[in-house]
Amino acid sequence: MTAWEAVLTIVGLACITLLTRGFFILPARDLPLPGWLRQGLRYAPLAALAAVIVPEVVTNNGALITTWKDARLYAAAVGAAYFFWRRGILGTILTGTATMLALRLGLGW
Numbered sequence: 001m002t003a004w005e006a007v008l009t010i011v012g013l014a015c016i017t018l019l020t021r022g023f024f025i026l027p028a029r030d031l032p033l034p035g036w037l038r039q040g041l042r043y044a045p046l047a048a049l050a051a052v053i054v055p056e057v058v059t060n061n062g063a064l065i066t067t068w069k070d071a072r073l074y075a076a077a078v079g080a081a082y083f084f085w086r087r088g089i090l091g092t093i094l095t096g097t098a099t100m101l102a103l104r105l106g107l108g109w
Contacts, residue, residue, distance in 0.1 A: 071103035 001009075024031065033041075057072045058064060065073075079096030082088070103109045 069107075069109050071100045071107075071109040074103055075100035 053076075057076045060070070075096040078099040079092045082095040083092040
């Protein structure tokens with residue numbers, strides 16, 4: 001790839017990024033959204049997080065785990081329990097990580 005092709009690619013990607021990310025910012029007035037869509041968009045961050053986290057917890061090398069002796073299951077359960085108890089993100093991360101570390105190092109899971 002020549003230098004000009006690289007520059008053209010970078011400028012093109014920057015324009016595409018600006019256009020797609022600025023779609024809701026660029027208009028002078030608010031875009032009307034139906035109520036059902038507005039309500040559905042409230043759950044988009046949770047759905048994206050679940051789509052990333054769940055496969056990591058329940059699969060191993062692309063296949064579902066077949067044993068209960070997996071530290072990730074218990075770490076996720078302890079982290080979720082802490083979150084529902086105290087509603088704190090830092091504590092959730094710390095308890096889940098501590099549980100996983102204890103099971104992996106202590107029991108060799």
